[in-house]
Amino acid sequence: xxxxxxxxxxxxxxxxxxxxxxxxxxxxxxxxxxxxxxxxxxxxxxxxxxxxxxxxxxxxxxxxxxxxxxxxxxxxxxxxxxxxxxxxxxxxxxxxxxxxxxxxxxxxxxxxxxxxxxxxxxxxxxxxxxxxxxxxxxxxxxxxxxxxxxxxxxxxxxxxxxxxxxxxxxxxxxxxxxxxxxxxxxxxxxxxxxxxxxxxxxxxxxxxxxxxxxxxxxxxxxxxxxxxxxxxxxxxxxxxxxxxxxxxxxxxxxxxxxxxxxxxxxxxxxxxxxxxxxxxxxxxxxxxxxxxxxxxxxxxxxxxxxxxxxxxxxxxxxxxxxxxxxxxxxxxxxxxxxxxxxxxxxxxxxxxxxxxxxxxxxxxxxxxxxxxxxxxxxxxxxxxxxxxxxxxxxxxxxxxxxxxxxxxxxxxxxxxxxxxxxxxxxxxxxxxx
Amino acid sequence: xxxxxxxxxxxxxxxxxxxxxxxxxxxxxxxxxxxxxxxxxxxxxxxxxxxxxxxxxxxxxxxxxxxxxxx
Numbered sequence: 001x002x003x004x005x006x007x008x009x010x011x012x013x014x015x016x017x018x019x020x021x022x023x024x025x026x027x028x029x030x031x032x033x034x035x036x037x038x039x040x041x042x043x044x045x046x047x048x049x050x051x052x053x054x055x056x057x058x059x060x061x062x063x064x065x066x067x068x069x070x071x072x073x074x075x076x077x078x079x080x081x082x083x084x085x086x087x088x089x090x091x092x093x094x095x096x097x098x099x100x101x102x103x104x105x106x107x108x109x110x111x112x113x114x115x116x117x118x119x120x121x122x123x124x125x126x127x128x129x130x131x132x133x134x135x136x137x138x139x140x141x142x143x144x145x146x147x148x149x150x151x152x153x154x155x156x157x158x159x160x161x162x163x164x165x166x167x168x169x170x171x172x173x174x175x176x177x178x179x180x181x182x183x184x185x186x187x188x189x190x191x192x193x194x195x196x197x198x199x200x201x202x203x204x205x206x207x208x209x210x211x212x213x214x215x216x217x218x219x220x221x222x223x224x225x226x227x228x229x230x231x232x233x234x235x236x237x238x239x240x241x242x243x244x245x246x247x248x249x250x251x252x253x254x255x256x257x258x259x260x261x262x263x264x265x266x267x268x269x270x271x272x273x274x275x276x277x278x279x280x281x282x283x284x285x286x287x288x289x290x291x292x293x294x295x296x297x298x299x300x301x302x303x304x305x306x307x308x309x310x311x312x313x314x315x316x317x318x319x320x321x322x323x324x325x326x327x328x329x330x331x332x333x334x335x336x337x338x339x340x341x342x343x344x345x346x347x348x349x350x351x352x353x354x355x356x357x358x359x360x361x362x363x364x365x366x367x368x369x370x371x372x373x374x375x376x377x378x379x380x381x382x383x384x385x386x387x388x389x390x391x392x393x394x395x396x397x398x399x400x401x402x403x404x405x406x407x408x409x410x411x412x413x414x415x416x417x418x419x420x421x422x423x424x425x426x427x428x429x430x431x432x433x
Numbered sequence: 434x435x436x437x438x439x440x441x442x443x444x445x446x447x448x449x450x451x452x453x454x455x456x457x458x459x460x461x462x463x464x465x466x467x468x469x470x471x472x473x474x475x476x477x478x479x480x481x482x483x484x485x486x487x488x489x490x491x492x493x494x495x496x497x498x499x500x501x502x503x504x
Contacts, residue, residue: 290458347452363444
């Protein structure tokens with residue numbers, strides 16, 4: 001459909017929604033004195049309090065993590081690491097991804113590429129790079145298609161190092177990633193290190209908004225969790241693990257669509273600490289179109305729900321320690337509760353405004369939330385020494401981008417509750433690494 | 434019309450459009466996924482199945498000595 005037709009259709013639908021909502025409000029007799037209004041005010045106040053408390057808590061803990069993390073020194077120890085690269089139809093990005101790995105500034109590592117039955121030239125292109133490069137050996141193996149978790153398990157089985165770095169085939173690591181990540185393992189209680197994922201293809205509105213989201217949303221949360229050493233998702237594009245811990249917990253399970261979240265919960269509930277290292281950076285290609293973003297978030301949400309569903313009993317009792325319990329609750333809150341609250345809170349305010357109770361209040365409501373988002377964006381961008389050009393996108397971040405994503409998450413939650421069948425859904429890559 | 438009232442109207446309409454766009458996009462995503470051929474169907478049409486093949490790292494012919502490529 002042409003763009004102008006889409007816009008006209010959306011505008012017409014907005015007018016219809018506006019009229020319908022107004023009619024419902026008139027029909028229910030919603031006014032200042034009504035019980036409905038009192039309830040709405042109470043709900044909106046709660047929403048605001050939760051929003052502010054969440055921001056303050058995340059920023060404070062994140063700041064403490066930043067001070068603590070950047071004050072430490074390298075241990076000087078560089079244990080051998082095997083980098084596992086699971087790939088499936090990654091011909092657009094596999095060569096630059098592997099070349100970037102060979103240029104890592106770390107003295108002692110191998111690379112194992114596990115081709116998960118690609119139907120394109122991925123295996124041939126990766127095999128052309130197989131060989132020995134100084135201290136580093138690059139091996140390429142192929143197997144029948146069995147999903148990412150199965151490919152990662154194959155890589156873990158083939159690894160001969162005490163530590164493994166699991167990544168995505170469409171990601172590129174920064175040169176000092178291993179050096180910064182490995183220093184955390186001088187603490188014997190640390191079982192895994194979560195790295196910092198950044199968007200590499202900031203070439204349109206959607207990818208720039210995702211770049212901001214990764215910094216302000218995902219990383220801010222991960223930094224706060226890192227301070228209490230209970231990160232609840234070691235991201236797929238970059239996670240470093242003790243190999244014996246992976247073997248002890250049984251490796252990656254193949255029964256969820258968020259194998260990274262599932263494995264993280266297994267390690268956490270086995271009693272290991274998981275930390276965050278923001279200088280261990282993986283650049284990843286974000287989906288460039290709205291439908292692909294929805295596809296990705298839909299899978300993430302359902303996968304997280306599946307992983308949480310396997311540990312329902314852990315959610316109701318702090319038996320693994322308070323930090324683990326809070327981390328699990330936080331995953332449930334951030335993935336399921338907060339998106340719903342965000343959409344419903346804004347809808348409720350729109351309803352109140354349409355009722356004519358506080359017609360001008362919408363602007364102040366938006367200004368307040370946007371001010372918070374801009375402040376958080378500035379803080380996060382400064383902490384990661386990122387581009388200030390991303391900060392202005394905070395103005396449309398919540399009401400446009402996050403609302404769109406949260407609606408998809410809501411639908412995904414409902415479908416997961418009703419066990420609607422789904423498939424993995426491979427994203428198309430543009431090859432911008 | 435006062436400026437804050439005008440801005441409120443703009444924001445309100447934008448928000449409603451966003452909600453509608455979000456729901457529409459989700460419906461479009463589901464429609465697209467339902468039309469996409471599944472892997473099982475593709476295999477049934479005669480695609481080559483993949484067999485497990487592991488390249489031994491100590492096989493001399495698979496190990497090449499070279500400088501890191503520059504990309």
